[in-house]
Amino acid sequence: MKPAHYVNGAFTTTGTAFPLFSPVDGSQVGAVPEAPRDVVDAAVRAARTALAGPWGRTSVEERCSMLRRIADGIEARFDEFVAAEVADTGKPRELAATVDIPRAIGNFRSYADLAYGRPERAYPTTVPGWSGSGQALNYTVRRPLGVVAIISPWNLPLLLLTWKVAPALAAGNAVVAKPSEETPSTATLLAAVIDEAGLPAGAFNLVHGHGANAAGEHLASHPGVDAIAFTGASATGTAIMRGAADHVTPVSFELGGKNAALVFADADLAEAVEGTVRSSFTHSGQICLCTERVYVQRSRFEEFVDALAERVRALQDYGPMISAEHRDKVLSYYRLAVEEGATVVAGGGVPSFGDERDGGFYVEPTVLTGLPQTARTVREEIFGPVCHVAPFDDEDEAVRLANDSPYGLAATVWTTDLSRAHRVAPRVEAGIVWVNCWNLRDLRTPFGGVKASGIGREGGEYSLDFFSEPVNVCVKI
Numbered sequence: 001m002k003p004a005h006y007v008n009g010a011f012t013t014t015g016t017a018f019p020l021f022s023p024v025d026g027s028q029v030g031a032v033p034e035a036p037r038d039v040v041d042a043a044v045r046a047a048r049t050a051l052a053g054p055w056g057r058t059s060v061e062e063r064c065s066m067l068r069r070i071a072d073g074i075e076a077r078f079d080e081f082v083a084a085e086v087a088d089t090g091k092p093r094e095l096a097a098t099v100d101i102p103r104a105i106g107n108f109r110s111y112a113d114l115a116y117g118r119p120e121r122a123y124p125t126t127v128p129g130w131s132g133s134g135q136a137l138n139y140t141v142r143r144p145l146g147v148v149a150i151i152s153p154w155n156l157p158l159l160l161l162t163w164k165v166a167p168a169l170a171a172g173n174a175v176v177a178k179p180s181e182e183t184p185s186t187a188t189l190l191a192a193v194i195d196e197a198g199l200p201a202g203a204f205n206l207v208h209g210h211g212a213n214a215a216g217e218h219l220a221s222h223p224g225v226d227a228i229a230f231t232g233a234s235a236t237g238t239a240i241m242r243g244a245a246d247h248v249t250p251v252s253f254e255l256g257g258k259n260a261a262l263v264f265a266d267a268d269l270a271e272a273v274e275g276t277v278r279s280s281f282t283h284s285g286q287i288c289l290c291t292e293r294v295y296v297q298r299s300r301f302e303e304f305v306d307a308l309a310e311r312v313r314a315l316q317d318y319g320p321m322i323s324a325e326h327r328d329k330v331l332s333y334y335r336l337a338v339e340e341g342a343t344v345v346a347g348g349g350v351p352s353f354g355d356e357r358d359g360g361f362y363v364e365p366t367v368l369t370g371l372p373q374t375a376r377t378v379r380e381e382i383f384g385p386v387c388h389v390a391p392f393d394d395e396d397e398a399v400r401l402a403n404d405s406p407y408g409l410a411a412t413v414w415t416t417d418l419s420r421a422h423r424v425a426p427r428v429e430a431g432i433v434w435v436n437c438w439n440l441r442d443l444r445t446p447f448g449g450v451k452a453s454g455i456g457r458e459g460g461e462y463s464l465d466f467f468s469e470p471v472n473v474c475v476k477i
Contacts, residue, residue, distance in 0.1 A: 001084075003032045003184035003208055005039055006191035008046035009201030014039050015209070020184065023090035023320040026359040032184045035207035035215040040176075043205035044224040047147040047174035050202030055174060058200075063170055064112040066197055071108035073193035074101065084185035085158060090320040090360065091283050100159045104190075107162040110443045114460060115170035125474075135477040142468040144172035145250065146226030149219045151211075151240070152187075153232045154180035154322050155286045155383075161187055164229045164252075167463035169204065176205045176225070178216050182322050184208050211236060223247055227467070230254075231288075234381075234407075234452045252456040252466045254448055256381045257288050257409030260402040262392075262424065263304060265297040267414035271436065273307045276387070279412055279438040281312065281365050284319050285385035289410045289432075289439055292382060294389040295401050301391040305369060308389065309346040312365045320361040321384065327361040330384035334366060337377040342388070343370040373404055381407065395424060403429045409449035412438050431457070 003020070004011040017031040035043075050056065058066075074081060078101060085096040122139040130136075148168045152161040161179055168175050179187035191206045209215025220228055221243035227250045230240055234255040244251050261279060263272045279291040296304045321327040334348050347366030352358060365385040371378050378388055392398045402411055411430040415421050425433040431449040434440060441447075444460035456466055 001080075001185070001188055001192060002030060003188050004191075005033060005035055005043075005208060006188070006195070006204070006206040007039060007043045008049075008205065009195065011191070012039070018181070018210075020088075021323070022087065022360070023322055024360045025356040026324070026361065029087060032181060032208050034209040035178075035218075037218050040207055040215055040218040040222065043176045043207050044147055044219075044222050046202035046205055047176055048202075048224060050174045050200055051144070051146060053202075054200040055203040056172070058172070060115055060172075063172060064116040066199055067108045067112035067115075067166060067170060069197040070193055071105045071112070073196055074105050074108070074190070077189065077193065081158065081186055081189055084189055088157060088183040088185045089154065089322060092317055092319055095283060095319075100156060104158045104162040106443065107159070107166040111166040111170040111463070114444070115167075115464060118461065118464065130476075133477050137475045137477060139473050140470045141473060142171070142464075142470050144468055146173060147224055148173045148175050148467065149222070149225045149228045150175055150177040151216055151220065151228070151230045151232065152177070152179050154182040155283065155288070157183035158186040158190065160231050161190065163458065164231075164463075165190075165204070167458075168229070168467045169199075171464055171467040173227075173467055174203050174205075176207065176219060178207050178209065178219050181208065181210050212239070217243070220244065221246070225249060227251070229466070237454070250466070252458065253454045254288065254458060255409075255452060255454045256383075256407055257290075257449065257453050258293060258379065258381050258405050258407040259289060259291050259410045259412075259430070260293045260295060260405070260428070261291045261412040262398045262402055262414065262428075263294065263296040263300065264395075264398070264413075264415040264417070264420065265299045266416045266420075267300075268416060268436075269300060269304060269307065272414040273304065273311060275412065275414065275436070275438050276308060277311050277315075280387040281315060281318065281385045282439075284321065284363075284365070286322065286383055287439075290383075291412060291438070292387050293378060293402075293405070294387050295392045295398055296389060297398070298391040298393055301389075305345060305367070305389050309367050312346040312367050315365050318365060318385065320357070321363060322361070324361050326383070327363055330363050330382060330386070333377055333380075333382045333384070333386070334363070337368050337371065337375075337388075340371055340375045340377055342368040342375075342377065345369055347386070373401065379405065395420065399424060399427045403427075406452045407449070408451040409453035410434070
């Protein structure tokens with residue numbers, strides 16, 4: 001399905017088209033319409049009209065039923081979604097088929113269940129001296145925020161889009177979504193599925209385009225938008241927040257990360273190495289949760305580095321960077337690392353395949369050592385298949401090094417000492433800390449970061465809390 005906007009229940013390709021390239025071989029594979037301001041305006045108006053019309057009158061039961069139909073619709077077109085995800089991102093098919101698309105289905109089903117079964121609170125109140133019974137009943141109801149702008153990134157296009165769309169719709173909001181300009185295809189398919197599921201026109205709208213001075217900025221700064229949910233780079237989040245401040249618009253941000261792993265001497269080393277291969281190189285490091293800083297207790301440091309480098313050199317089935325621009329950014333950090341004094345123990349360049357992939361946007365999975373904590377390579381998010389490994393001596397130093405970052409999204413602790421795990425995990429300044437695992441997710445739990453890694457939490461009732469506001473009703477008895 002060719003990328004198209006979806007506004008007020010109809011598809012349109014209004015706007016100047018820009019090329020869509022395959023990350024695998026660099027060839028042009030399609031074109032994407034850039035939504036001009038009037039299309040964004042029309043989408044926001046359609047959302048507002050839907051709230052005043054049939055969508056605004058739907059019950060929780062009806063909305064949850066629609067979410068389940070959307071999940072069923074994605075499942076029915078599973079192979080089509082996988083193909084679109086792979087074509088847009090270049091990620092291995094197995095990753096899309098086992099993570100991205102199943103998780104999108106799960107997002108809609110889990111929020112249908114959560115919204116349907118969500119309780120509210122009531123408080124009987126007694127006030128001496130009141131006339132009559134002197135009693136009242138206070139109870140809360142939740143109402144949607146209104147028109148919600150959802151801006152999602154290119155690394156996990158469908159997963160992260162549905163992670164926000166599902167709870168926003170479940171709470172009764174009308175949505176205007178803008179996916180990354182690099183990955184428009186699964187979002188367009190999602191719009192088709194939503195259309196087939198029978199949501200009223202305007203309840204969900206989709207516009208394509210770039211960010212700054214384009215569709216994304218028009219949407220984020222639109223006076224008709226009541227809330228903004230964004231996943232992406234910290235710098236972009238800062239720019240969106242400035243615009244949102246003009247209208248005091250609520251925001252939920254999941255931003256960048258420079259995530260740390262702490263490997264203690266008592267860890268199962270083989271397990272820690274395999275876990276670090278996953279956490280640093282899954283989707284070629286293009287996941288906000290990926291580990292770019294690895295700290296290993298000094299007595300096991302050389303052993304760990306040797307084992308990790310051996311595993312990384314053997315990696316074969318990895319995908320490209322999303323674009324030539326992003327490939328060049330990652331390679332610039334590889335060069336910077338060497339200039340800063342790093343030792344490259346694995347990778348560090350561009351692979352040669354001898355086939356069409358040589359025209360794509362690949363870089364080698366890379367392991368670095370030898371840099372000080374102050375190095376830019378250690379402090380700045382690279383968002384590629386790279387990690388820097390450094391030693392530490394004791395528990396306090398490990399925590400200090402992990403926390404010495406402007407970011408605080410996720411961390412991993414590798415230890416067989418249960419007491420240490422419980423001591424260290426709460427001290428790490430991150431929104432989520434995994435112990436002896438990575439990216440093990442329960443959709444009911446809070447997800448988000450601290451410091452430059454975001455504002456607010458997503459997941460379970462935390463998302464439903466953001467996408468709705470409580471209203472207290474007080475009835476005198």
